[in-house]
Amino acid sequence: MQFNEVLKKLSNYEPGKDIEVIAREYGVKEVIKLASNENPFGTSPKVQKILQENAAKAHLYPDDSMSELKAKLSSKFGLKNENIIIGAGSDQVIELAIHAKLNSKNAFLQAGVTFAMYEIYAKQCAAKCYKTRSLTHDLAEFKEAYYKHKDEIAIIFLCVPNNPLGECPSALELENFIKEIDPNCLVIIDAAYNEFASFKDKTKHLEPKSLLENFSNVLYLGTFSKLYGLAGLRIGYGLGGAEIISALYKLRAPFNVSNLALKAAVGALDDEDFCQKTLENNFSQMKRYEEFAKKHSFKSIESYTNFITYFFDEKESSDLSEKLLKKGIIVRNLKSYGLNAMRITIGTPYENDRFFEEFENILRA
Structure with a gap:
């Protein structure tokens, strides 16, 4: 069977490994997942109650206007409903935006290493890809590349903070x-990790309302998968000018987000205590990972997210990741990004204790 030629040039996205699969394959009773940047405390107790209360409505189509969640987001960000689109994860909003702007005659620009789905979605449209020389968000290099290919570039991706490396330019640098x-x-x-960056350093905080008021060409993306612990429900959002959001709605499928996801997202926004607990744990435990890296002379980039990335010189990240799997600890090997590195989600104190103990033993062996 013949398919579109562009598919021959596409690679599949490599997701984090599943807990149940690792337990079966390696015969491990306890598996700790520190690979996919999920919330280590799970989902807010308030959200769990909401899910139980609404489980009986799973047979109904969701409110396609998504009015309740939009009202919450409007209030949170000081925007209007016409500035908001809800997606099955912010990934879906990325896909809609790419299909609205890119084609075989134009291009997009991104950092040297960043979220893989930008390139995967964009190449579905046969668009050309330009990357900065540096791995991280060097905005001087972005500017240089933009002016060099200005007539071609239709989209610029700024992943701030950046996944999978964790760095983050300041809000002022971005605006300039x-x-x-x-x-x-x-x-x-x-801005999937903006809440983490804002907590650690106020100069990194991005205010969507200000961005939208000052720039008609900005689409701001947020998610409920990280801080709010709703990765399994797949829900995110895009904020932009009415013209941008209207264009994306023409590509959106009806009922693209489930009843339960919508209800859970509303509840998640209300549970500020859960978010505060998550943020405090994240950066207090992050210090342990930074100290471990210094002890073993691993290179790492200062992270403004809920993960840290270790770079290796003499050891192989694939080998280290495999050895950790055998001990029931899942991390993200970054070989698929062309890096001899691993990304580790910051877990609970217990999960981190396990990681340090097992990884120390592996390094000594």
């Missing part, structure tokens, strides 16, 4: 960069 960009070029700010 966006001022250079033609209004017809869509600037997608993927």
Whole structure:
């Protein structure tokens, strides 16, 4: 059977390994997953109650206007409903934006290493890919690449903080960069980890309302998968000018987000205590990972997310990751990104204790 030629050039996205699969394959009773940047405390107790109360409505189509969640987001960010689109994860909003702007005659620009789905989705449209030389978000290099290919570039992806490396430019640096960009070029700010960056350093905080008021070409993305612990329900959102959101709605499938996901997201926004607990644990435990890296002379980039990335010189990340799997600990090997590195989600104190104990033993062997 013949398929579109562009598919021959596409690679599959490599997701994090599943707990049950690892337990079966390696015969491990207790598996700790530190690979996919999920919330180590699970889902808010308030959200769990909401899910139980609404489970009987699973046979009904969701409210396609998504009015309750939009009202919550409107209040949170000081925006109007016309500025909001809800997706099955922010990934879906990325896909809609790419199909709205990219084609075989134009291009997109991204950091040297960043979220893999930008390139995968964009290449489905046969668009050309430009990357900065540096792995991280060097905005001087972004500016250089943009002016070199200005007539081609239709989308710029800014993953801030960046996945899978964790670095984050300041809000002022971003705004100064966006001022250079033609209004017809869509600037997608993927802020999946913005809450973490804002907690650690206020200069990194991005305010969607201000961005939208100052830049008509910005699409801001947020998610409930990380801080709010709803990764399994697949729900995220995009914030932009009415013109951008209207264009994306023309590509959105009806009922694209489930009843339960919508209800859970509303409840998650209300549980500030759960979010605060998550953020405090994340950065207190992050210090342990930074100290471990210094002890073993691993290179790492200062992280403004809920993960840290270790780079290796003499050891192989694939070998280390496999040895950890055998001990029931899942981390993200970054060989698929062309890096001899591993990304580790910051877990609970107990999960982190297990990681340090097992990894120390592996390194000594």
